[in-house]
Amino acid sequence: MTLKLGVLASGRGSNLQAVLDAIDAGRLDAQVVMVLSNRQDALALERAASRGIPSIYLPPSDYPQRPDYDRKLAELLKSAGADALLLAGYMRLITTELLEAFPGRIINIHPALLPAFPGLHAQRQAIDHGVRFSGCTVHFVDEGLDSGPIILQAVVPVLIDDNEDTLAARILKEEHRILPEALQRMAEGRLRIEGRRVIIE
Numbered sequence: 795m796t797l798k799l800g801v802l803a804s805g806r807g808s809n810l811q812a813v814l815d816a817i818d819a820g821r822l823d824a825q826v827v828m829v830l831s832n833r834q835d836a837l838a839l840e841r842a843a844s845r846g847i848p849s850i851y852l853p854p855s856d857y858p859q860r861p862d863y864d865r866k867l868a869e870l871l872k873s874a875g876a877d878a879l880l881l882a883g884y885m886r887l888i889t890t891e892l893l894e895a896f897p898g899r900i901i902n903i904h905p906a907l908l909p910a911f912p913g914l915h916a917q918r919q920a921i922d923h924g925v926r927f928s929g930c931t932v933h934f935v936d937e938g939l940d941s942g943p944i945i946l947q948a949v950v951p952v953l954i955d956d957n958e959d960t961l962a963a964r965i966l967k968e969e970h971r972i973l974p975e976a977l978q979r980m981a982e983g984r985l986r987i988e989g990r991r992v993i994i995e
């Protein structure tokens with residue numbers, strides 16, 4: 795069934811773009827029904843607006859209590875008809891207000907092989923730690939930081955002369971590949987969460 799996807803994004807929105815491209819190419823049975831951002835200057839908002847997708851900047855300063863902000867997000871997403879939520883470079887932690895509005899239906903993309911290097915600057919963390927391989931993870935969102943059940947991962951090498959930017963670029967390519975893939979599995983109803991594990995049927 796066509797996935798009615800709401801998207802939260804804080805930045806340039808290249809993952810959102812990968813999702814839109816996959817939809818256009820017929821590789822992803824989804825419709826992006828709304829894009830919301832906590833940043834007015836998020837390029838993601840422009841990308842969505844240029845395609846006629848409702849795109850809204852919701853200023854966090856209007857909602858000093860985080861749950862109130864998330865309740866408003868949930869309300870807007872529901873009114874747009876969203877039945878799943880994608881965090882595509884959304885740089886805020888979400889609260890139970892959103893988790894309960896989309897139980898088991900929130901997906902995040904993270905630029906490291908979780909559970910290694912959660913949180914900010916995952917690529918720099920990987921370089922600083924000296925790992926030979928890193929990558930990206932598409933996972934369900936739970937109440938923790940980048941801690942939910944893992945759907946798909948992709949691996950890239952970390953080269954000796956990599957810096958944060960070169961590694962990020964190599965990882966981003968894989969993000970753009972596995973994110974639409976994971977969403978398509980969700981659209982097909984093939985993802986089942988069993989404890990920490992995601993079964994792909």
Ligand code: GRF
Pocket residue numbers: 803804805806807808809810882883884903904905966969
């Ligand atoms: C990506 O690296 C994603 O993994 C992380 O934030 C970045 C967002 O990039 N969560 P973009 O806004 O999708 O281009």
